[in-house]
Amino acid sequence: MSKTVTQERATASGLDNVVAAETNLSHVDGEAGRLIVAGYEVETLVKTHDFEGAVAELWRAAGAETGDLKAALGSARTAAFRLVPPLLSRNCHKTVTEGLRTGLSMLPDGEPTPGISRDIPAQVSDALRVLGAAPVFVAALCRQQEGKSPVAPDPTAGHAADFLHMLRDAEASSAEVEALNAYLVTVMDHGMNASTFTARVIAATRAGTISAVVGALCALKGPLHGGAPGPVLDMLDEIGTEANIRPWLEAAIARGDRLMGFGHRVYKVRDPRADVFAHAVSLLTNNNERLRFARKVEHEALAALKEAKPGQRLDTNMEYYTAVLLEALGIPRDAVTPVFAMARIAGWTAHVMEQERVGRLIRPQSVYVGDWPEETRAA
Ligand code: ACO
Numbered sequence: 379m380s381k382t383v384t385q386e387r388a389t390a391s392g393l394d395n396v397v398a399a400e401t402n403l404s405h406v407d408g409e410a411g412r413l414i415v416a417g418y419e420v421e422t423l424v425k426t427h428d429f430e431g432a433v434a435e436l437w438r439a440a441g442a443e444t445g446d447l448k449a450a451l452g453s454a455r456t457a458a459f460r461l462v463p464p465l466l467s468r469n470c471h472k473t474v475t476e477g478l479r480t481g482l483s484m485l486p487d488g489e490p491t492p493g494i495s496r497d498i499p500a501q502v503s504d505a506l507r508v509l510g511a512a513p514v515f516v517a518a519l520c521r522q523q524e525g526k527s528p529v530a531p532d533p534t535a536g537h538a539a540d541f542l543h544m545l546r547d548a549e550a551s552s553a554e555v556e557a558l559n560a561y562l563v564t565v566m567d568h569g570m571n572a573s574t575f576t577a578r579v580i581a582a583t584r585a586g587t588i589s590a591v592v593g594a595l596c597a598l599k600g601p602l603h604g605g606a607p608g609p610v611l612d613m614l615d616e617i618g619t620e621a622n623i624r625p626w627l628e629a630a631i632a633r634g635d636r637l638m639g640f641g642h643r644v645y646k647v648r649d650p651r652a653d654v655f656a657h658a659v660s661l662l663t664n665n666n667e668r669l670r671f672a673r674k675v676e677h678e679a680l681a682a683l684k685e686a687k688p689g690q691r692l693d694t695n696m697e698y699y700t701a702v703l704l705e706a707l708g709i710p711r712d713a714v715t716p717v718f719a720m721a722r723i724a725g726w727t728a729h730v731m732e733q734e735r736v737g738r739l740i741r742p743q744s745v746y747v748g749d750w751p752e753e754t755r756a757a
Contacts, residue, residue, distance in 0.1 A: 394643070398570050399578060399737065402439045403728050406569040408644035413651065415567050424654055429537050429562040433509070433724045436567060440728040441735060442502045450498075452533030454510020455540060461485075461511070462518045462528050474519045474713045475599050479592060481515035482508060487586025501734065504587035505727035512720040513537065517544035520713050538562060541720070546708065554707055557658040561703055564651050565696065565718060567725030569644065573597040573604065577726040581733040582740040594726045595719050601638070604722070607701035607714040609638040614672060614701075623675055627682045637679050639698030646691040655699035662706045672702045 405414040413420040416435040423432055430448045437444050444450065461484055471477035485507055488500050498506070518528035529544045538558040542550035550558075568574070577594035581587070598604035617626045630637060642649060659669050676694055683692045704714045 392643070398575060398740070399729075399733070401570075401729070401732060402441075403436060403725065403732065404567040404569055406644050408642070408646050411645060411647040411650050413568065420564055420650060421654060424560050424563050427563060428559045429566075429721070429724075432563040432566060436724055436728045437502070437505070437731065440731040442499070442505075442728075442731050444502065444506075445498070447506075448536065449533070450506050451510045451537055452531070452535070452540075454506045455514050455531035455537075456533045457507065458485075458511035458514040459528070459530055462514065465515060466518060466522050466528070471519075474516060474523070474710070474716045475595070475605075475719075477519040477522075478512065478515050478716045478719060479595055479599075481519070482511065482588065482595065483592050485511060485588045487588045501587055501731055505723075505731070508588055508591050509720075509723050509727065512716070512723055513541035514544065516713055516716045516720060517541060519716075520545055520710050521547075523710070523712070542707070553661055557662055557703065558707055560654060560658045561700070561717075562721040564654050564721075565700070566721045567728065568722075571603070572600075573722065574726060574729050578729050578733045578737065579740045581730040582737045584734065587727055587730045590730045591723055591726050594722075598719055598722065599715060602636075604697075604715045604718045606638045606695075606697035607704065607718070608711050610698055610701035611705060611711055611714075613638055614668070614675060617675060620671075620674060623678045624682065627675075627679050628686075631682060631686045637683065639676075639695055639701065640679055640683060641690075641692045642695045645693065645695065648693045649696045651696035652694045652699045655696065655703045659699065659703040659706050662703075668705065669702055672698070 403416065405412075407413075415423050416432070416439040418426075418435070423435070427435065430451060434444050434447045461481065465477070465481045465484060468480060471480055485504075488504060489507075490500075490503055514531055521528055526547075529547045531540050531544055535543065536555065536559075539550060539555045542554060542558060570578075573594040576597040577590040580590040580593045601609060613630075617623055627637065656669070656673075660666075676698060680693065683690070700718065701714060704717055705711070709717055
């Protein structure tokens, strides 16, 4: 058999430990349970920045100057609201995530945003447009599911507060706004995860920022990545009572099911983001019973996984407490992944900026293990 590529690493499926880029954006230390974003420990970034401030730091680390990001994002939300009627009329989506995918794909690549200076480079303008559009679309899609009409954005409000207002048509409390800011800041970037890698592959072809974000959202949607929190809540509901925790978990593991919210490709210890969210949810007084139950299930799940899979280092990932936090904020279950995307768009667009500046086309090799033409075999 003739070979043009060595087969040695062909069995390392999942590209474990393959370095795909150099980045200034974030660093994940899976052994220490440490996350650095734009030069800050994530716990510090959350305490010192709201979402707009943290995005400015991240985009700066990607080499982009943003000016007044709060005002620019307000303009971007207002511009996106004009697209809400055509988005809602299409009605070609089953879920809010699919609706968001449709909405974002309505944004053309490389167009100026009304209300945003034309002096801003196209790349940053696209990043602003898509970051501003996401909460507008998510809120409108959620309200459509409940038969309610969309609520217009307030360009003077903070991004997190305005999203909650567009979702509920009522002011959120300052504790709720703080909790959502903490969530958005914490998850906005996270190394070379599957969706970010997708964004970089698309960006490396020079397809444009919006195209890269739409592709990344498709990768995020899967239950092994950003689609886990909905199933976490389903799991907590199905377990139902304390007496049922261990039997339910053991039966699920015995069936070969994966426990949602546990395990991570990089973190071999507890995901540091899980604690940020558990703390944020404890500040919201409306969901203490759910939090207490979730902590019990977590404790039992870790013990059950240790027993059933002694060779694996499976710990709690951030999706577990994401689910509990976003539920406490009244985010519909179907919208949990889109709210994750609202934050992660900041990271995807930063990676696009970085990739377009320094990157070559990303084009790995494959090893052919199929049949060879007869004449080759004879030789
Ligand atoms: N529950 C039960 N078993 C698990 C779990 C889990 N949550 N996660 C991994 N395992 C087991 C696998 O079954 C496998 O066991 P086996 O060798 O006996 O077959 C072993 O651990 C290794 O599994 P891999 O798939 O190789 O691990 P990988 O590093 O690829 O998985 C992943 C990472 C996809 C996150 C996985 O842990 C998982 O499916 N978790 C549940 C889904 C989830 O919570 N996703 C959110 C991740 S966080 C994020 O993306 C933002």
